[in-house]
Amino acid sequence: MQIEERLKELKEKINTKVPRGINVTQVEFEGPELVIYTDDPKRFADEADLIKILARDLRKRIVVRPTILEDPEKAYNEIKSVVPETAGITDIFFDADTGEVLIEAEKPGVVIGKNGTTLRDITKHIGWTPKVVRTPPIESTTVKQVRQYLRSSNEERKQFLRTIGRRIHRDLPGKGDETARKDQWVRVTTLGCCREVGRAAFLLSTPDSKVLIDCGEKPDNAGGTPYLYVPEIYPLSGLDAVVLTHAHLDHCALIPLLYKYGYEGPVYATPPTRDLSVMLQLDYLDVINKEGRKVPYSSNEVRTYIRHSITLNYGSVTDIAPDIKLTFHNAGHILGSAIAHFHLGDGMYNIAFTGDFNYAKSRLFNPAINQFPRLEALFMESTYGGSNDFQQPRMDAEARLYETVNSVIQRGGKVIIPAFSVGRSQEVMLALEEGMRTGKIPKVKIYLDGMIREATAIHTTYPEYLNTELRNLIFREGMNPFLAECFQQVDSQELRESVIAGDPCVIITTSGMLNGGPVMEYLLNLAQDEKNALIFVGYQADGTYGRRIQKGWREVPMGRKGTITINLEIVTVDGFSGHSDRRQLMNYIGQISPRPEKIFCIHGDENNTIDLASSIYKRYHIETHSPMNLETYRMV
Structure with missing residues (x-):
């Protein structure tokens, strides 16, 4: 069966399932989704379970889009009147090519409403299909650029999705013929x-x-x-x-x-x-x-x-x-x-x-x-x-981290923690923030160098992917530990030099295996002073500088930068790994x-x-x- 015939057949099936009076004007594969275009998006919104029923019966992901769109200015005012101010809407973008309106809000759950009621109300009022995203509590350059680029390339992306949709749902050779498909x-x-x-x-x-x-x-x-x-x-x-x-x-x-x-x-x-x-x-x-x-x-x-x-x-x-x-x-x-x-x-x-x-x-x-x-x-x-690959329990790992930080700060040194910008950095940040908040370690500056701050901003954009306790802390108790005052981004060479020459502190920096990035500059300047410490919190692959130092190398050749003499304390804390032991x-x-x-x-x-x-x-x-x-x- 050709794609056009299949779409025609799907449209006929949909028409038999939707209530009388709802007009389905077109159906189209767009990526993995089956998009239903209709003159009556508000009627679709009134039928709360209709899309679920269609998705179940057709075994497709269903999206409903309007054929005729309300004026964006009027729709904007309707959205503002329907959504409570507590949602903290920061941006509303209308995409005429897809019939979608992107609503960016500090509290997307308020825009969606209990069981999606507010979202359905928006659709009933304006006809446009609403999509809700979170406003990053820490502004993320990456998230902003990705969203803007997707907007600017919308027409090209729409054609791409239609091409992919038809490829996904193409007929297979010999379908229905058991001999041919044996x-x-x-x-x-x-x-x-x-x-x-x-x-x-x-x-x-x-x-x-x-x-x-x-x-x-x-x-x-x-x-x-x-x-x-x-x-x-x-x-x-x-x-x-x-x-x-x-x-x-x-x-x-x-x-x-x-x-x-x-x-x-x-x-x-x-x-x-x-x-x-x-x-x-x-x-x-x-x-x-x-x-x-x-x-x-x-x-x-x-x-x-x-x-x-x-x-x-x-x-x-x-x-x-x-x-x-x-x-x-x-x-x-x-x-x-x-x-x-x-x-x-x-x-x-x-x-x-x-x-x-x-x-x-x-x-x-x-x-x-x-x-x-x-x-x-x-x-x-x-x-x-x-x-023999058994990691110490997380509580023991944090106790070891606190012990090392206390010891180094007391002797007037600096703690360097090389970590992947994504994952281990945020784990260590949360442990250190709680340690300072509860008095287990002294309150000093925690400097974030490399892409760690940007990665953390992306974490704050998607708190629904975090664990239950952290979500509750952020949403119910209104406390986001990633926003704590102890953290400071190193965003210039001048500040990096100031950190190196300055007071005792903790430096979390990339790269996690010491194979490049700002950590190398900290090593070059701080590795010879035994008051300082280098704490490994993640896996060190063979061939990396991290593995060599972890194995006990005290002189590490750095190519054109010369050889670093390692006098600072070396500590490995295994319990922060994101891998199963x-x-x-x-x-x-x-x-x-x-x-x-x-x-x-x-x-x-x-x-x-x-x-x-x-x-x-x-x-x-x-x-x-x-x-x-x-x-x-x-x-x-």
Whole structure:
């Protein structure tokens, strides 16, 4: 059946289900959604459950848009009259091409109303389809730029979504013919991240579709590109979709490179993952350029990625190819991190990729989800999968942090904490803020250098992705610890020099593995003074300066900058990692439901992936693998 015929058939089905008098003028696939255009959006809004019923019966994500739009000025006044002032509306933008009105508010929940009542009232009054986003409490340059760019490229994006929508819902060869469709299979090809940490990239293939999961770099910048030129994935124009699990560079850095080499399709991610990945990709280009290395792509490709991004919230089941549905689940690792669950064929097979995940509650996030409707195969990270990889409990880690900070401040020194701008920085910020607020450590300035402040601003934009207690603290008690006065952004070279020469303080700075960024300047100036301390709070990959210093190197060559003599105190605090340790990884499999038939241990050093795979097999009697790069596994 041709797309036009299918749309005609869907329109006829919709007309049989909507109440008499509601006129459906057009239906169209736009990305993964089926868009219903109508002259009667207000009538649709009156029927509170109608869209839910249509979505259930048609098994599609449904969006309703008006055919005829009310004058924006009049609609603006109507919105202001319907929405309580306590919502704190900061911007209203009307998009005539989509019939949507974007309402930016400090309290989006007030705009939505209980069970969506206020949102329906808005639709009844103006006809436009309202979308609500949060005004960042800390202004985020990235969020602002992404939103403005999506507005400015709206017409081009609309055409893109229609093209993708028709590709997703295309007819498959031999559909309905059991003989023609008998040779069904599912394959996974490992393009990176196997028996190593970094350059995550996996190709999920069926006879009809190809989906790439992640596309990152190696943390030590050596051999850092996934195998994107092999016949299984090349040419990139044959890909149906790219799925991004989270925004760390070893998973997202090379997403824009795909557009440079011929990819034209969508990238699916959660909203925070999209914004954080854009921030990190632009910073990644800036760092490479400053270091005189060859940049792999330009900011133009980053903008193309933004234009081709499709955001999904946790739990939203979405068609991304004719025979593949995707659902994101909380991974507990960083803001917006997701376990990607794929439902293949008509229930033929189910497979999940954990990305990086944390099966323990942290100050920021709830534990990773491990309950799925169906699951036959699991690709799981093994960063701390070794038999001795046990992290200290979070409370003990914070006590160790407080002890070190107290000791260093008392002797007149400075504490340097290298951390990923996304995830570990915010965990440490919250621990230090509470420590100062409760008197466990002295009140000194906490300086944030690198992209940490910007990443924190994005965290404040999406508090609904934070854990239950932190959300309650922000929403019910009106206290946002990220806005505490103890934090100060280092936004100039002059201030950085002042911090280095100034009073005792804490410095949280990028990069987390000491392979570039402002942390190097702090080391050059502070490493020789034994009053100071360097605290590692995250994983240090082989080949990085961080791993060398952690191993005990006291003289570290820095190329043209010379050799640094390390006299300051070196402390490792393991409990702040966003990864599951060995105990949590084993518990995750022990409590997962349903239990998969196959498990693939990836994203870890060779010994760790082999050890974890062997241990899972011995304890749970599940078929396990520790794959190597450039292997293909047939699942069905």
